[in-house]
Amino acid sequence: MSLKKHVILITGAGGGVGSAAAITLAQAGAHVILLDKSIPRLEKTYDAIIAIGAPTPIMYPFDLAGATENDYQELANRIEFNYGALQGLLHCAVEFVAFTPMALLDTKDWGHSLNVNLNAPFLLTRVLLPVLQKSKTASIVFTSDSAVRVAQAYTGAYGVCKIALEALAKILAEELESSNKIRVNVLIPGPVDSPLRNRAFPGEDKAELPPVTSLASTFLYLFGDASIGITGQTIDARTLHL
Template sequence: MSLTNQLILITGAGGGLGSTAALALAEQGAQLILLDKSIPKLEKIYDAIVQSGGPVPVMYPFDLAGANEMQYQEMADAIEQRYGSLQGLLHSAVEFSAYTPLAIHKTQDWGHTLNVNLNAAFILTRVLLPLMQKSQQASIVFTSDSNARQAQAYNGAYGVSKIALEGFAKILAEELEAGQKIRVNTLVPGPIDSPLRKKAYPAEDKTQLPAMSSLAPIYRYLFDSASLGMTGQIIDANTFTL
């Protein structure tokens, strides 16, 4: 139980990768704050963690795109009042509608995608940094996409958000490196049998893809003390070895 007494917040905790990470981290004893706008999805992963014998998590229904800065700060204040500090932050929430040519990309879809995938990650990270600074060591993990980051045609706002997110993570890692407390890395899951993959490639034979559970060891590593000193890295799940 190497993550015992570690408090980790997961966005998109009800999604495919978010719930996979939540189960993996809870099995190692982590205390989790599960963030998602869907209460039924939160309840599902909550029940799964409890049934697995992990520490009882906290459900925090929250709309990343719809919340204002005050609501983000209220969340951070509530965490501080209850726990005092935070040891981990996993950005797993994602917005993807469809592959769209930029020439016909709707402004509303563009703004919503950037709000969830990029702006929310910035605001949430900023308001939680003081709590992570109170920890002896802490880990921030962003989630990117191997296809979107290549700036291929039709990736639209989703692709732009992932490219920008990787840049944001790199800048943040360099700014925090001198403090030697908070490490910042980006996970690229690669092609995997996830709900997002099904939505993006509905005709693909998913039986040929790795299961989401194959990412569990990487999630555990990134939040475990074994990854201390590793920061500013892009972790490709297809090539990374523990």
């Protein structure tokens, strides 16, 4: 599958799932824009993409929690100026510390989690919609979590954000469906050996988990021609047969 001439922005591109997605999509020919607050992690993903001879990516250090609306708009303006259009947006950035009872969750942690896990995807998607609409077809993917996508005890602000994020995606998909240009879906990676999984379940036997690279075919499906016309869906990588 070729993604040549595709420009795809990936948040959390220095993390486990985000980095794996960036490398996979770049290897398929896409020009990826790597967004993350950590420059060392961005550089690691950048170097991995260069090492496989894929198109040179763009690193864009960006703090989703601390950015203003003007910062988001400036990012959208730069993408439109440099590329004219955007063919893909993958939300992988995540803020998670630990499972916490609501009674012990302080206001600062609650607000920070909402900023990164819910407000940021909304703001970024909103400012990039005009750039995505300039493409013949485009794909927006929100990443959720199989461990918290239903209301469960101790999932705290992280769980609330993921449940709300899935609702946001479905509402947006319905609003954009009539234009038949931008598809919006939710990705459930399932348990994979990633830094997030390690923080959430530190005692788990990681040898039994599939690597993040096992998601490669799912990323290619979501941003390739095979998923054109598929929108408003929650796609679980564990049950997707390609």
